[in-house]
Structures are given as C-alpha cells and as structure tokens.
Amino acid sequence: MSEIEKSYEDFISTVSHELRTPLTSIRGFSQTMLASWDKLDDESKKKFLKIIEEQSNRLINLVENMLSVTRLSSGKDNLLLKEIEIRPAVEMAVSIVKSQYSDKKFDIAINPKTPSILADKDKFQQIITNLIENAAKYGEENSVIKVETGFCEDCEFVAIRVVNTGIGIKEEDYERIFTKFSRIDNPLTRKVQGSGLGLYITRNLVEKMGGKISVKSEKQTDKESFLTTFEVQLPASNVEKQARAKCIP
Ligand SMILES: Nc1ncnc2c1ncn2[C@@H]1O[C@H](COP(=O)(O)OP(=O)(O)O)[C@@H](O)[C@H]1O
Ligand SMILES: [Mg+2]
Structure with a gap:
C-alpha cells in the first residue's frame, strides 16, 4: 500500500471511530426511551434527551471540523x-x-x-x-x-x-x-x-x-x-x- 493510501485509510478509520461514539450513544438513549417510555419518569426522559442533544452537538462539531479541512484547502470559507x-x-x-x-x-x-x-x-x-x-x-x-x-x-x-x-x-x-x-x-x-x-x-x-x-x-x-x-x-x-x-x- 502506498503512503497516501495508508494515511487515507488511517484517516477514515479515525474519523469513523470518532463518529461512532456519539452515534452509539444517541441510538442507545433513543432506543431506551422508545422501549420504556411508560416506565420512565419525566426526570429521566429529560436527562436522556439532554444527552442526545449533547451528543448531537458533538457530532456537529466533528463534522464541522471535517468540512473545515476541505474548505480551508479550497479557500472557500465565508465568515460572517x-x-x-x-x-x-x-x-x-x-x-x-x-x-x-x-x-x-x-x-x-x-x-x-x-x-x-x-x-x-x-x-x-x-x-x-x-x-x-x-x-x-x-x-x-x-x-x-x-x-x-x-x-x-x-x-x-x-x-x-x-x-x-x-x-x-x-x-x-x-x-x-x-x-x-x-x-x-x-x-x-x-x-x-x-x-x-x-x-x-x-x-x-x-x-x-x-x-x-x-x-x-x-x-x-x-x-x-x-x-x-x-x-x-x-x-x-x-x-x-x-x-x-x-x-x-
Ligand atoms: N492540552 C493539551 N495538552 C497536551 N497535549 C496537547 C494538548 N492539546 C493538544 N495536544 C497535542 O497536540 C496534538 C494535536 O492536537 P489536535 O490537532 O487537536 O489533534 P487531536 O486531538 O485529534 O490529536 C494532540 O495529538 C496532542 O498530542
Ligand atoms: Mg483535538
């Protein structure tokens, strides 16, 4: 495998790993809520939704970082x-x-x-x-x-x-x-x-x-x-x- 192929593979594997952690958490808490809706009190529901929100924010930050790299190298990045x-x-x-x-x-x-x-x-x-x-x-x-x-x-x-x-x-x-x-x-x-x-x-x-x-x-x-x-x-x-x-x- 060439150097470029190797670093590309390393990159994909790192990114996938970083995306998987918050996704697993979002899926887990959504599944728990759907399966046990009637048994959960409001407090727990709120806590789970909060985690889902935080993990979604984490995903957004990760994706933003990935997009930034391509934007930086193409020079297309508009600031407001x-x-x-x-x-x-x-x-x-x-x-x-x-x-x-x-x-x-x-x-x-x-x-x-x-x-x-x-x-x-x-x-x-x-x-x-x-x-x-x-x-x-x-x-x-x-x-x-x-x-x-x-x-x-x-x-x-x-x-x-x-x-x-x-x-x-x-x-x-x-x-x-x-x-x-x-x-x-x-x-x-x-x-x-x-x-x-x-x-x-x-x-x-x-x-x-x-x-x-x-x-x-x-x-x-x-x-x-x-x-x-x-x-x-x-x-x-x-x-x-x-x-x-x-x-x-
Ligand atoms: N607060 C810190 N203390 C010690 N080392 C740090 C700190 N922040 C960054 N580094 C070092 O700088 C490197 C580059 O950081 P970064 O660009 O954020 O990449 P990543 O966190 O994905 O490894 C890290 O891998 C780490 O070795
Ligand atoms: Mg870092």
Missing part, C-alpha cells in the same frame, strides 16, 4: 463577522465536552466585564470547543479545566485562555501541533483517539478572523505534571473597523 459574547460559547462547549469526560471539572472564570468580540459565531464555537475538548482529552485524571479571559480597557484584542494540567507539550512541539494531522507521540496520545486536525483548523479559523493563537506549557513546581495554556486573541468588537480591514484577505 458579528458582535459575539464569549460566555455562552464557552458554556455550550463545556456542555458538549463534559458528558464525554466526566472525571473533569470545569471552571469558567470569565469576568462579566469582558468585552464582546468580533467573530463568526459558528467558527468561534468550533475554536472554543476544540480547545476545551483537547484540555479535557489531554488533561490528567480528575483535574480542573479552566477557561478565563484577559482584556483591558480600549484593548484591540480580547484573550481567551484554556488551561489544563497534564502531560504537557514540549517547546520544540509548539509549532508542529498546529499543522495538519500532527499528533505528539507519547503514551497518552496513543491511548486517545484523534485525527490531528483540531489545532490545524483552530489556528486557521483564528487567523482568518484577524486573531492569534499561542501555547505555553510549563512544569508545575513540586509536581510531575505541566500547566498548559492555549491562548486565543480575537478582535474586540469596539474596534470593529480596524478588525474588518484586517480580515479582508
């Missing part, structure tokens, strides 16, 4: 820039990721005074979901994932940081993780599924909206694990004009 609040997108991302990584805790530390940003709503959702999913996926067991914002008055950009503790990322890999299909070879990455596309897509989307993304991973004092921070900077909506000018390719 609007004034967007950060918190609802973060809450939605946490609800999508939480059900899959139930050992993790999420700390949404967003200052209520955080300015809104100028971004494409769906793309911003995709960016935040990718980062929070990675933090949960590569974070150490039972740890806390923190989402915080940084800004100043009259600042051109708002920073959104997703922080986790875990295996960390070596400085020499900082650049590579943002490239297509790249995954760092370590025992953890081998254990969890992934296509290596998430950060590639995330960086492309951030840059298309006139923003920047960076990573920093530092060993924690007195501990074996690392503190990893992904920071996204996006234009604040009050500087709409300059930001728009920057977004025009």
Whole structure:
C-alpha cells in the first residue's frame, strides 16, 4: 500500500471511530426511551434527551471540523463577522465536552466585564470547543479545566485562555501541533483517539478572523505534571473597523 493510501485509510478509520461514539450513544438513549417510555419518569426522559442533544452537538462539531479541512484547502470559507459574547460559547462547549469526560471539572472564570468580540459565531464555537475538548482529552485524571479571559480597557484584542494540567507539550512541539494531522507521540496520545486536525483548523479559523493563537506549557513546581495554556486573541468588537480591514484577505 502506498503512503497516501495508508494515511487515507488511517484517516477514515479515525474519523469513523470518532463518529461512532456519539452515534452509539444517541441510538442507545433513543432506543431506551422508545422501549420504556411508560416506565420512565419525566426526570429521566429529560436527562436522556439532554444527552442526545449533547451528543448531537458533538457530532456537529466533528463534522464541522471535517468540512473545515476541505474548505480551508479550497479557500472557500465565508465568515460572517458579528458582535459575539464569549460566555455562552464557552458554556455550550463545556456542555458538549463534559458528558464525554466526566472525571473533569470545569471552571469558567470569565469576568462579566469582558468585552464582546468580533467573530463568526459558528467558527468561534468550533475554536472554543476544540480547545476545551483537547484540555479535557489531554488533561490528567480528575483535574480542573479552566477557561478565563484577559482584556483591558480600549484593548484591540480580547484573550481567551484554556488551561489544563497534564502531560504537557514540549517547546520544540509548539509549532508542529498546529499543522495538519500532527499528533505528539507519547503514551497518552496513543491511548486517545484523534485525527490531528483540531489545532490545524483552530489556528486557521483564528487567523482568518484577524486573531492569534499561542501555547505555553510549563512544569508545575513540586509536581510531575505541566500547566498548559492555549491562548486565543480575537478582535474586540469596539474596534470593529480596524478588525474588518484586517480580515479582508
Ligand atoms: N492540552 C493539551 N495538552 C497536551 N497535549 C496537547 C494538548 N492539546 C493538544 N495536544 C497535542 O497536540 C496534538 C494535536 O492536537 P489536535 O490537532 O487537536 O489533534 P487531536 O486531538 O485529534 O490529536 C494532540 O495529538 C496532542 O498530542
Ligand atoms: Mg483535538
């Protein structure tokens, strides 16, 4: 088999696996509800429907990521820039990721005074979901994932940081993780599924909206694990004009 055929097969098998997990859950909960409708109380029905909704959102995010890759390489990706609040997108991302990584805790530390940003709503959702999913996926067991914002008055950009503790990322890999299909070879990455596309897509989307993304991973004092921070900077909506000018390719 040629290299291209091999990587194509690997890709298909990863994607199928990632799609199967939420689909299995959606089917399972729908079947349970249909078979036991009269026996289930309202509370349980609501709980099951919530899971179905979360897993559907997860599927949408996965499919969005797949579509983004082809759109990015064909250059056909239209952005609809609007004034967007950060918190609802973060809450939605946490609800999508939480059900899959139930050992993790999420700390949404967003200052209520955080300015809104100028971004494409769906793309911003995709960016935040990718980062929070990675933090949960590569974070150490039972740890806390923190989402915080940084800004100043009259600042051109708002920073959104997703922080986790875990295996960390070596400085020499900082650049590579943002490239297509790249995954760092370590025992953890081998254990969890992934296509290596998430950060590639995330960086492309951030840059298309006139923003920047960076990573920093530092060993924690007195501990074996690392503190990893992904920071996204996006234009604040009050500087709409300059930001728009920057977004025009
Ligand atoms: N928070 C994190 N902590 C440690 N490693 C990470 C983290 N986020 C991403 N990585 C590394 O970067 C690689 C690329 O991430 P990504 O593009 O999202 O692909 P995927 O999650 O599908 O493997 C991952 O495979 C992992 O090795
Ligand atoms: Mg990922």
